[in-house]
Amino acid sequence: MLKIIGRDTSSNVQKVLWVCGELELPFERQDLGGPFGGNDNPEYRALNPNGRVPTIIDDGFVLWESNSCTRYLAAKHAAGTLYPDDLQARGNAERWMDWQIAMVSPTLVPVFWGMIRTAPEDRDLEAIEASRQKLSANIAIMATILQNLSIWRATA
Ligand SMILES: N[C@@H](CCC(=O)N[C@@H](CS)C(=O)NCC(=O)O)C(=O)O
The missing domain is CATH 1.20.1050.10 (Glutathione S-transferase Yfyf (Class Pi); Chain A, domain 2)
Known part of the structure; x- marks a missing residue:
C-alpha cells in the first residue's frame, strides 16, 4: 500500500493527501516532522536526504518533493483526467x-x-x-x- 511519511499539518503533505482523496487512493500515513521530530533520523535521511516532509513510498519506490509526488500519483492513477493528456x-x-x-x-x-x-x-x-x-x-x-x-x- 502507498505510504506517506509526514505530519498532516504540513501544507506540502496536504497536497499529497488531497490527491489521494481526489483519487480515492488507499494509503497509510506515518507522522514525522514538526512536533513529531524524526527528520534527522538516519533511516529517514536515507529515504529523504533533505529531512523534509512529505516522502512517499509506492511499491518500494521512494519519492519526495510534494509536487513531484502529486504528479506521480496523478499520472499513475488518473492519466487523462486529473493528469491531463493534453x-x-x-x-x-x-x-x-x-x-x-x-x-x-x-x-x-x-x-x-x-x-x-x-x-x-x-x-x-x-x-x-x-x-x-x-x-x-x-x-x-x-x-x-x-x-x-x-x-x-x-x-x-
Ligand atoms: N519543496 C519541498 C518542501 C518540503 C518542506 O519544506 N516541508 C516542510 C513542511 S511544509 C518541512 O518538512 N518542515 C519541517 C518539518 O515539518 O519538520 C516539498 O514541496 O516537498
Missing part, C-alpha cells in the same frame, strides 16, 4: 504548481512563520515586511490572472 492543459497546471513552489512559497513562508509561529517579541518585523511586499506582488499576479479567466466572464 500537453497544454498539463503545462498550464504544472506552471502554476511550479510557480507556487518556486515563487510564492519563499515569500509566504517568512510571513507565515513570522506572524503565526513566532512570539511577538521575537518577530523580525523588517524581514516580515520585506517578504510581505514580495508576497503581495505574487498575489497580484494570481489575482489578475483569475480576474481575466474566461470562466468568470462567461458566468457574469
Whole structure:
C-alpha cells in the first residue's frame, strides 16, 4: 500500500493527501516532522536526504518533493483526467504548481512563520515586511490572472 511519511499539518503533505482523496487512493500515513521530530533520523535521511516532509513510498519506490509526488500519483492513477493528456492543459497546471513552489512559497513562508509561529517579541518585523511586499506582488499576479479567466466572464 502507498505510504506517506509526514505530519498532516504540513501544507506540502496536504497536497499529497488531497490527491489521494481526489483519487480515492488507499494509503497509510506515518507522522514525522514538526512536533513529531524524526527528520534527522538516519533511516529517514536515507529515504529523504533533505529531512523534509512529505516522502512517499509506492511499491518500494521512494519519492519526495510534494509536487513531484502529486504528479506521480496523478499520472499513475488518473492519466487523462486529473493528469491531463493534453500537453497544454498539463503545462498550464504544472506552471502554476511550479510557480507556487518556486515563487510564492519563499515569500509566504517568512510571513507565515513570522506572524503565526513566532512570539511577538521575537518577530523580525523588517524581514516580515520585506517578504510581505514580495508576497503581495505574487498575489497580484494570481489575482489578475483569475480576474481575466474566461470562466468568470462567461458566468457574469
Ligand atoms: N519543496 C519541498 C518542501 C518540503 C518542506 O519544506 N516541508 C516542510 C513542511 S511544509 C518541512 O518538512 N518542515 C519541517 C518539518 O515539518 O519538520 C516539498 O514541496 O516537498
